[in-house]
Amino acid sequence: MQMGVRAPLVGLVAFCLLGSACSSSDGASASPTADPTRDKLSQILARGTLVLFTDPEYPPQSFSVEGAERSPGTKCAENQSTAAEIAGYDADTGKAVAEALGVEPCFVTPTWTEVTAGNWGDRWDLAYGSGAIAADRMEVLYMTQPYYATPANFFVPAGSAANEPGDLSGKAVGACTGCTMEDYLRGTLDLPGPSIEFAVEPREIVTYDTEVPGLKATAKGTIDGFLCSEPVGAEQISEGLSLRMLKTPAYVSYKTGYVDRSSGLNVAAFVDKVDEIVAGLHADGTLPALSERYFGKDYATLASEFDLGSIGQTVT
Numbered sequence: 001m002q003m004g005v006r007a008p009l010v011g012l013v014a015f016c017l018l019g020s021a022c023s024s025s026d027g028a029s030a031s032p033t034a035d036p037t038r039d040k041l042s043q044i045l046a047r048g049t050l051v052l053f054t055d056p057e058y059p060p061q062s063f064s065v066e067g068a069e070r071s072p073g074t075k076c077a078e079n080q081s082t083a084a085e086i087a088g089y090d091a092d093t094g095k096a097v098a099e100a101l102g103v104e105p106c107f108v109t110p111t112w113t114e115v116t117a118g119n120w121g122d123r124w125d126l127a128y129g130s131g132a133i134a135a136d137r138m139e140v141l142y143m144t145q146p147y148y149a150t151p152a153n154f155f156v157p158a159g160s161a162a163n164e165p166g167d168l169s170g171k172a173v174g175a176c177t178g179c180t181m182e183d184y185l186r187g188t189l190d191l192p193g194p195s196i197e198f199a200v201e202p203r204e205i206v207t208y209d210t211e212v213p214g215l216k217a218t219a220k221g222t223i224d225g226f227l228c229s230e231p232v233g234a235e236q237i238s239e240g241l242s243l244r245m246l247k248t249p250a251y252v253s254y255k256t257g258y259v260d261r262s263s264g265l266n267v268a269a270f271v272d273k274v275d276e277i278v279a280g281l282h283a284d285g286t287l288p289a290l291s292e293r294y295f296g297k298d299y300a301t302l303a304s305e306f307d308l309g310s311i312g313q314t315v316t
Helices: 040-047 089-101 112-117 180-186 211-220 230-238 268-283 286-295
Strands: 049-053 062-064 104-108 126-132 141-143 148-157 172-176 204-208 225-229 243-245 251-260
Touching: 040 049, 040 268, 049 089, 062 089, 089 104, 089 126, 089 251, 089 268, 089 286, 112 126, 148 180, 148 211, 148 230, 172 180, 172 211, 180 204, 180 225, 204 211, 211 225, 211 230, 211 243, 225 230, 230 243, 251 268, 268 286
Parallel strands: 049 104, 049 126, 172 204, 172 225
Antiparallel strands: 126 251, 141 251, 148 225, 148 243, 148 251
């Protein structure tokens, strides 16, 4: 799910203002006059806030802004962070969606395993956490239009003799708990697109709650390698960790916004509107610009080409 630059949003286009109606592909609709006790999009518009998952210690995807104060006149609850307090590629994507909806972004911090388990109880509406479109997660979460795509690469100690992923077979290799990287190491990963070649058979799989502790353990030689998204490992190298990235990626994953399948509200119109907004943010250059700003590289454009209809998802 992680570099560290602070910058304002750029070039945002409003697609669904507070007073406009929004329709989903299955005919469901939501507007401020619809029932916010039954419809997720109506609830968000009536409430005036979009509640988003964030991890404040996951740069450059999301991080706390040092010295920031709560946005004046905020509608966010006391236990929620305001837009001024959180930044990063994931966070700014959420802010862009909120701005297009005409509402205020507010951030909460459940654990990543709580996010991917579903059953959110409508405590938050949408999760941008660099989570991938994956078959197992589709059982409990709805996938929205991908907002960027990244290769997953192996990182090894700078002095390691490993040059290809297969060189880590028979070694201790790490990944974040419950991530697609752990599934890859276990040989169970199921992603849309070309079939995945499982090039590594670890002797031991070591998992960490988040990537940074695993990368630090790798740099120390505690484990032999660590699998994570390219920008996450690259950020830690830029921060001074003694690591080296193996050039051949394990796979490429498409990062999506998650919506809870078990919401107590109808979410069809909301998912449809998020897809529309993200497509617009690709088209107007907002997402590529944010990617360049936070990662120094365009990871967004490839995601704009992804056909969400190819995953066979039906939203209700």
